[in-house]
Amino acid sequence: MLLYLFFSCFSFILFLKSLHLKFRPSRASELTLFSFWTLKDPYIISSSKFASDFDVPRSHLCQIPFKMSIIKASLNPKLENVKETEEEMSVLDLPELALECILERLPPGGLFSMASVCNSLRKRCMSDHLWKRHMDQKWGRVIGQAAYREWKCFIASRRDCGCLRQGKLKGLMKFLRFLPFSWIKSKLDNGEKKRNPHPTDSTMSWYLALETGKFWFPAQVYNRENGHVGFMLSCYDADLSYDARTDTFQARYPPHGRRAAATESGVTWDRLRAPPVNTLPHDLHRSSCLSDLRPGDHIEIQWRRNKGFPYGWWYGVVGHLESCDGSEVYCQCHDSDVVMLLFNHYAVGSRWRQMTIDRRNHREEGNEADGFYGGIRKIDSKEEVSTWKQLWPSEVLE
Incomplete structure (x- = not known):
């Protein structure tokens, strides 16, 4: 009896060894949820960070198969059959939250590449909420309401051109009616896809x-x-175009x-800002801060050489009147109805050093010799004041 039991146990052990069941670490098995394509794309995530986040040795990263599979082993109580089924998976099989987190971490180039993989990823990667974050991070400081209105006009003009092109195509159809319709439709569809690969009204576009x-x-x-030197501590309106190769802008004034129209190339990011007010370059700004101006306030005032020129915004401060000794107490x-404006980057005695305006009845003031002063805006932001001080000339101007 004992001998029979010994041989039975020994045979059972040999049978288990013949199954060759290999168990992977639980953390490593989680890696099969990510496609090899996702890992090898430099836009997605680096292997070192991936390993540190999941607490997996770097050696396991080399063991991830090219095609993901899940091995399902079903054993009956007698261990008679072992069934292995292989199921293809993709990144779309991830939970919605996990996929959304991956897409949110992609840079713009990665999102654009992912959008060309399939229709499902195209819709996800082109969603406005993903691109709005990239828009705010890179362009938020220089894009204002004026740029947004210009973009809407740009889209409308493209749509009008599209409608005109469609009208011409309808006219051409009369001459192409002898050709097979399927051939004509395929050519038109292919041409439209090449011309308009993404919606023109999207944030991605x-x-x-x-x-x-x-x-x-x-x-x-x-x-x-x-x-x-003639434009130191001033800010002028311009149309700008970005050059990605040099990370600078070309300006048209x-x-x-x-x-x-004057042009300038090589304009750096630190010299740009979004227009703080919705006033066109040739229009007089309606000042609403005159009654609140006190000595020491930072201001910007419109100025132009003559009435045919556009305004520029010039930096200055509110000073004390000549009749005041500058004492804060007295x-x-x-x-007073008179406000003294100082431009301290000009030397004492310069005709550009100071000027006065009427607080209650301020309009465009000046002449052809000294130029014309327009509207005033008070600067309340410390960041704006800091920007002006960083642009301060190294030498006093005459």
Whole structure:
């Protein structure tokens, strides 16, 4: 009896060894949820970070199969049959939250590449909420309401061109009616796909138009024309186009009277800003802060050489009147109808050093010799004041 039991146990052990069942670590098995294509794409995630996040040795990363599979082993109580089924999986089989987290971590180039994989990923990768974050991070500081309105006009013009093109195609159909309809439709569809690979009203489309420099957007440039001495501590409106190769911009300024529109290349990011007010370059800004101006306040004032030129915004501060000794206790400058404006980057005695305006009845003031001063806006942001001080000239201007 004992001998029979011994041989039975020994045979059972040999049978178990013949099954060759190999169990992988639980953490490593989780890696099969990610496709090999996702791991090898440099836009997705680096292997070192992937290993650290999942606490998996780097050696396991080399063991991930090219095609994901799940091995299902079903054993009956007598261990008679072992069934292995292989099921193909893709990144779309991930839970919605996991897939969304992956897409949110992709840079713009990765999202654009993923959008060309399949229709399902195309819809996900082109969603506005994913691209809005990239838009705000890179373009939020220089894109304002004026640029958004210009973009809407740009889209409308493209749609009008599309309608005109469709009208011409309808006319051509009369001449092409002898050709097979399926052939004509395939050619038109292929041409339309090449011309319009993504919706023109999407945030992705706007981002790509900015990134490629195809869309010129309105913004303002500090110290225009490469910091020309005549434009120090000023900010002028311009249309800008981005150059991704140099990470700089090309600027086109509005024409000055009969002069041709000036252009400037190599404009850096730190010299740009979105227009703080919705006032066109040739329009007078309606000032709403005059009654609140006090000595020490930072301001920007419109100025132009003559009435045929566009306005630029010039930095200055509110000073004390000549009748005031500058004492904070006895100062009554804020009660006066006259406001003293100082431009301290000009030397004392310069005709550009100071000027006065009427607080209650301020309009465009000036002459052909000294130029014309327009509207005023008070600067309340410390960040704006800091930007102006960083642009301060190294030498006092005459």
